[in-house]
Amino acid sequence: GAGVSQSPSNKVTEKGKDVELRCDPISGHTALYWYRQSLGQGLEFLIYFQGNSAPDKSGLPSDRFSAERTGGSVSTLTIQRTQQEDSAVYLCASSLPQADTQYFGPGTRLTVL
Amino acid sequence: SQQGEEDPQALSIQEGENATMNCSYKTSINNLQWYRQNSGRGLVHLILIRSNEREKHSGRLRVTLDTSKKSSSLLITASRAADTASYFCALLRGSEKLVFGKGTKLTVNP
Structure with a gap:
């Protein structure tokens, strides 16, 4: 079956712009996670x-970051007013319950x- | 720190040799996992070892866990160039979120 997909694979933006990152989890996986990996x-x-359940937002670095998950499937991570320190690889993961x-x-x- | 810490940070070996990476942690765990990351992109789950297990094998991989020393090791036997990647240990904390170390960068030279 298909794995977790993310789009776009690369995004270049200017400081101050908003960006949306998308994640399609594996079908049937009710748990979805977002991680960030900065250089090094x-x-x-x-x-x-x-x-x-209410999402665990404890890792979001600032209120410029938000995420939604619609219909229990696709998720969108939104970063508003992007800053240079937001540059990173954003990884999405999914898993079965428990x-x-x-x-x-x-x-x-x-x-x- | 709640994360694991891998050691060494970088490791370079010749094809056919064994590679050993270590992970130390400070908190109690339910399980410890190892992941591989190629080219700084997606991670692949390699193996999970539970706190009541001491050793686990999967193909050329062998993982040990010593809860008294709060450490784990990942051994890759008969390494191949394709094993070149970064390897991370991860601890499961709280609401199923994984806490990763900074990884060991393994280079296997042909």
Whole structure:
């Protein structure tokens, strides 16, 4: 079956612009995660969705970051008024309920000029 | 720190040799996972070891876990050029979110 997909694969934007990153999880996976990986850094948790429960937003670095998950499937991560320090690879992952293994998408490389 | 810390940061070996990477952590865990990342993009899950397990095998991979020392090791035997990648250990914390270390960059020279 299809894995986790993300779009776009690369995004270049100007400082101050808003961007939207999309994630399509594996069908049937009710859990969805967003992570960020900055150059030379480890992966940083951003947000977690599980079914209809309130999302865990504890990793979002500022109020410029938000995410939605519509219909329990596709998720969009929105970054408003982008800053240069937002440049990173944004990774999405999904998993089955109560499963420990997460399946990652290929990521979106965001460059803020 | 809640994350694991991999050691070494970088490792370069010849094809056919074994590669050993270590992960140390400070908190209690339910399980510890190892992931591989090629070219700075998507991660691939390699193996999961639970806190009540001491050793686990998967193909050329062998993972050990010592909860008394709060450490884990990943051994890749008979390495291949295709094993060149970054390897991360990850701890499952809180609401199923994974906390990753900064990784070990492995280079396998043909």
